[in-house]
Amino acid sequence: MKKDLTTVSRRAALQIGAGLAMAAQASGPASARPHKAVSPVSVSWLDGAPNADAAAVWGCPWPQGALPKSTRFHLSGEKAGGVPLQSWPLAYWPDGSLKWTGHAACVPKGAGKLAVAPGTPLRPDDALVVDKADGKIRIRSGSLLLVLPMKGPVLIETVALDGKVLARQGRLNVLRRDRAETGEGATQTDGFSGEIEAAVIEQSGPVRAVVRFDGHYSNGARRWLPFSVRLSLIAGSNSLKLAHSFVFDSDGQKDFISGMGLKFDVPLADELHNRHIRFGGDKGGVWAEAVRNLPGWAEKKFAYAAQFRTQLDGRKVPALAEMDEKSRGQLQSVAAWGDFKLTQLSPDHFAISKRTTSKACWLSADHGKRASGLAYIGGVSGGVVFGQEDFWQCHPSALEITGARGEAATAAIWFWSSDAPAMDMRHYDTEGHGLEINYEDVQPGHSTPLGVARTTTAVLRFVSSTPSRREFSAMSKNHGKPPVLLADREAIHAAGVFGCWSLVDRSTPEKAEVEDKLAALTSFYEKEIDRRQWYGFWNYGDVCHSYDSDRHSWRYDVGGYAWANSELVPDLWFWYAFLRSGKPELFRMAEAMTRHTSEVDTYHIGPFAMLGSRHNVVHWGCGAKEARISQALLRRMYYYLTADERTGDIMAAMVDADSALVANDPLREILPPSAYPTHARSGPDWFAFASNWFTAWERTGETRWRDKILTGMKDLAAMPDGLFSGTPFGYDPATGHLHDLGLAFKYSYHLATIFGGAEFMFELLPLLPHKEFAEAWLRYCQYYNAPEEERRRVINPAATNKHFGYPAWHARLTAYAAKMKGDSALAQRAWDEVFYGAGQMPSSHSPLQIDKVAPPEVLDDLEEMPWLGGTNHASQWSLNLMALLALVPEAAPKDLRGVWKPQKL
Structure with missing residues (x-):
């Protein structure tokens, strides 16, 4: 039976949100007093200041106390x-003082360096006003007025600018086929509309308004695809953002989505030759035409031919009434085009088409590589600029305008283009292929898409005149790479958030060389994403797991070697790399991965709700469903940096992921049932649970989440061999207690801390002191990579090397022990481990060598790192090096000329 957690997820999110609001009003001994020396937090635009006023939402960190x-x-x-x-x-x-705050503003062009500081906020002249009456929500921002029904099939009733309605009847729609291919016989296509069931005002000004709508797609006979739309508006901006999130609640065997999008009507009063279409292309390019073009090609016959360029630029040209009868007749003989569309069915090609009516053929108008995802429909007296973010990256997508010759055009933002093949959610094969050769863990009923999700952000901007080509080009560039405002990384580091990390430091030759290696590896991945075309509606944001040097390709088609799905946390690698360097491309890589792994690789409803899928050819294909993929640790950096509500919803919905293990024991294939409801390992399982609870605790201040962590810390510290016990334990989600099963040194420990467990502990322990657990953790860190004889003597005679793999992936544990104990020998050992231990980057090259491969060995010229192995190596090697640079930088080798040559410890 399907377990529907839609309402649970919503309730959890609302509870945490309410907890934040209540905590904000609370006072008492835990509240910190203002610190006179609090420095303002500088905030900067990620890609440089935009060329226009820009709405922004971001987060700011503050030091403890x-x-x-x-x-x-x-x-x-x-x-x-x-x-x-x-x-x-x-x-x-933990002391109740502010740690992160969210902020919203419309920043004027040319504002210069920005800073947030304690003080009285400035109120906008035209503050947002939000009211609710008669089953509708109304938002007024200056001259803009939105009317939003709270229930029913209409999302946006009207949008008026200066009293003139520019858009109406905004609605969501889905098309469904009963089979993937149309050539297999008769195909039935059904249409569904988004039915709003609930609406909540989350923010009501004075600067920002946010309304969340929840519902299902329905056609009367069937109700499916639960969705939410978060509509937001910032005072001073005439732009709306609509973040549409849906959950796929089918097994995918008979449901094939052939179209999904947002439609709205745009009233048109201007004459046909004063109505305009715009599409944004690549690199600021613009396709611009009128519904009826002036015949500029007939300069000797048509009296107004010279005004064709004026028309193409969107400016008003003479009305029919102002023309002589001959000119009117000539103009009316020119074809009027009613329908237009831009389709992006692949990452490297878009097509623009137009036709006169639905009874006529489509005409190819133009082509390009990567569209910005922005369009315009309207007249010289105003209209709507509309589009979709990550347009070409999340293909197949489209922007469409129909009925432009009538009294109102219909604009459509197709999240999944109706011109594309239907969405096929089935597994890649009907049988599994085994762990031994293909690293695949497929189990009956587990390769299901039921419960996966995806969010698409649409943008609507309301204007009082047609944008010129130059103006639209500027809009298009900003839309293709939306302006992002972030707290400066120096302020983030100074606030002491996100655990143990350092800013990039090239102050010595050895540090500079290590930094160069780290930068070279992230740069390679940035190019590899584009080179290997890791794009698409369900794929964008992920990277592949393992490389096939024989095929000069990633193992995209081999079981568990295909997509990474957060295996060994490349999410954290990208985020820490961004925090350290501030490089915009790293932010966008980390952002895309966070959105993907939190939505697609995680189950939001159904039998695997609150868990994620292990790596596979298809993102949801693996039989292993685990909390390590869905854990809040991998999302919270993005949430705090951007104040993104959808990410907050997802983290809140995963807070009870430990309860999902009762029905989905992660060790069911290895261990028989015990006396306890399920099994859990210290890592990655309990560390993942604890990161969920820690995030809920810091977001709400509710100590019940803290207490759940303390329960586990006490249990682990009291185990016969401390953290060297297990790692499998008996676990009871109802009490949060872990129970020893006598399995110490029966299984490998190498997975315990490499799914973010180490990074999480480095952040948690200073904030939640527990003497016995801290001692057990330090002992684990010191002796995991210790020489076998020493480990067996100090820990347990059974603590042989076969239980402790990949020293290079655990060098940060040694570095932590060195830092805490002030032990220079341990610090040196940590650097030796990361350079010479098994698991280090298998390269004898300095710098990291990139090989070029040409046809006929490959389809096209490419660059590769054939020795790389895969993302596991890249992530863990980078995370360990970054940790060592933060913990024991003074112990870095002074001469790195030989350290890149692999040696076996």
Whole structure:
């Protein structure tokens, strides 16, 4: 039976949100007093300041104990003075002081360097006003008025600018086929509309308004595909953002989505030759035409031919009434085009087509590589700029306009283009292929898409005139790479958040060389994403797991060697690499991966809800469903940096992931049932649970989440061999207790800390002191990589090397022990482990060598690192090096000329 957690997820999110609001109003001994020396947090645009006013939402960190919950905030621009700001709490330190705050503003062009500081916020002149009456929500922002029904098939009733309705009847729709291929016989296509069942005002100004809608797609006969839409608007901006998230609640065997998108109507009063279409292409390119073009090609016959260029630029040309009868007749003889569409069915090609009516053929109008995902429909008196973020990356997508010759056109943002083959959610084979050769763990009923999700962000901008080609080009560039405002990495580091990491430091030759290696590896992956075309609606954001040097390709088609699905946490690798360097491309890689792994690789409803899927050819294909993939640790950096509500919802919905192990024991194939409800390993399982609870604790201040962590810490510390016990334990989700099963040194420990467990412990322990657990953790760190004789003598005679693999992947544990004990010998050992231990990058090359391969060995010229092995190596090697640079930088070898040559410890 399907377990529907849609309402549970929503309730969990609302509870955590309510906890934040209540905690913000609380006072008492735990609240910190204002710290006189609190420095403003500088915030900067990721890719440089945009060329226009820009709406932004971001997070700011604050040092522990610095600011009480009641603190208000002010935003200032070096050249703009005060900027209206709205703020809210995102997280708290254990002492109750503010840890992260969310902020929203419309930043004026040329504002200069920006900073957030405690102070009285500036209120906008045209503050947002949100009210609810008669079953509708109304949002007024200056001259813009939105009317939003709270239930029913219409998402947006009307949007008016200066009293003129520019858009109406915004609605969601889905097309479904009963088979993937149309050539197998008769294919039935059904249409579904998005039915709003609930609406909640989450923010109501004065700067930002947010409304969340929840519902299902329905056609009367069937109700399926639960969805949410979060609509947001910032004062000073005439743009709406709509984040559409849906959950696939079918097994995929008979349901093939052939179209999904948002439609709305645009009233048109201007004459046909004063109505305009715009599509954004690549690199600021613009396709711009009128519904009826002036015949500029007939300059000797048509009196107004010289105004064709004026028309193409979107400016008003004479009305029919202003023309002589001959000119009117000539113009009316020119074809009027009613329908237009831009389809991006692959990452490297888009096509623009148009036709006069639905009874006529489509005409190919133009082609390009990567469209920005922005369009315009309207007249010289105004219209709507509309589009989709990550447009070409998340193909197949499309923008479509129909009925432009009538009284109202219909605009469509196709998240999944109706011109593309239907969405096929089935597994890649009807049988499994085994662990031994293919590293695949397929189990009956487990390769299911039931419960996976995807979010697409649509943008609507309302304008009072047609944008010129130059204006639309600027809009298109900004849309293709949306402006992102972030707290400066120096402020993030100074606040002491996200555990143990350091800023890039090239102050010595040896540090500079290590930094160069790290940068070279992330740069290779950035190019590899594009080179290997890791794009698509269900794929964008992930990277592949293992490389096949014989085929000069990743093992995209081999069992568990295909997609990475957060295996050995490349998510954390990308995020820490960004935090250290501030490189924009690393932020976008980490952002895309966070969105993908939190949505697609994680189950949101159904029998595997709150768990994620292990790596496979298909993202949901593996039989192993585990909390290590769905854990909050992999999402929280993105959430705190951007204040993204959808990510917050997902983290809240995963908080009870440990309860899912009762029906989905992670060790069911290895161990028989015990006296306890299920099994859990210290890592990756309990560390993942604890990261969920820690995130809930810091977001709400509710100590019940802290206490769940303490329960596990006490249990682990009290085990016969401490953290060297297990790692499998008996586990009871109802109590949170772990129970020893006498399995110490029966299984390998190498997976315990490499799914983020080490990074999480480095962050947790200073914030949640527990003497016995801290001692057990330090002991584990010191002796995991210790020489076998020493480990057996100190820990247990059974602690032989066969239970402790990949020294290079655990060098950060040794470094932590060295830091805590002030032991220079351990510090040196840590560097030796990362350079010479098994699991280090298998390269004798310096710098990391990239080989070029040409046809006929491959289809096209490419570059590769054939010795790389895969993302496991890249992630863990990088994470360990970054940790060593933070923990024991002074012990880095002074001469690195020979350290890249692999040697076996």
